[in-house]
Amino acid sequence: MDTIEAAGTIPWRRGADGLEVALVHRPRYDDWSWPKGKLEPGEPWVVAAARETAEETGLHVRIGMPLPDTSYSLVDAEGVAATKHVRYWSAQVVGGEGRLEHEIDELSWLPVDAAEERLDYPHDRVQLKAVRRADAAGTLGTRPFAIVRHAIALPRGQWHKSDLARPLLAVGVEQARHVGNVLAAYGITVLESSPAERCVATLEPHARRHGLTIKTRNRFSEEGFDSLGKRPLRRSVTRLFETDSASALCSHGPVLPAILKTVAKRLAPGRELAEGTKAVLDGALKSGLDKGEVLVLHLVGSGEKAKIVAAERVSPIPAH
16 A cells, blocks of 8 residues: 655744644645645655745645554545545744635634544544643744754865865755755754864755854854864854854764754753654764754753754755
8 A cells, every 4th residue: 555645734823812823724634634745755854834825825834743644445546446644843923924726715713622523534633632731831833953964075185175175976966955844844044063064065955945144153063062072062052042143053973962962951951742762863973864864853941941842854865
């Protein structure tokens, strides 16, 4: 049986009576559900979730913490039985006019209780339950902190100038565009990087598209880390982690363990909704990040109270 991969969101906002979520109506099926749609070839799940939400509802969202996924059986357009697997994220609405497009003829903002009654499918209530619990725990309104390993660059043996100037390969340029789409889905607005060309170039597509400045710091480079040590690096990582901004940091494989160890200490204890988060962090520490990979940490609080409540890894475009 074929599997159809799709991604969607539970858009949310604060209304006069508290938390509201957005449901969509599909006239073809006469049902109420969450905005979602199929992945395009090579498209990351999270990028598809943000794109489909915008295309179906006209709402621009900032992707938040991951929610439970779901799978169910259906008959596709050609009459063939298939399994549909949908991954979901919470998504705070940050813009858009709510213009309906594609197969949607109505969008309704409802309080959580009313939304539970309106939904047509039991499997859609699983995500709503997770949103309700996160809101009650104070973990729904997260902000992202993305850790990026630079995209694939020209091998050291093929470059005879300063290593800081070593450029990306063509596949690395494609990976950088991929990274840019991922950072856009999470609404990243603050960019910091090693001054190495391969790191800066990894963040440039996102910076150019959104008019952002990339701030470089020598302590995030391999050379700076070797000469300055761990303490300056940890101070800068902690400062960026504790801000109120949606931030991203791009660095190198040999430097990432120190970065990851610094942030791993900030995992919120006893968070039911963060189940599996420690496993994600431990996995990143054990195996490292691939070139062009993004580790996204979902944070609540700021300053010394900033804590990680969820984490996820977004794979890079593979080298051919």
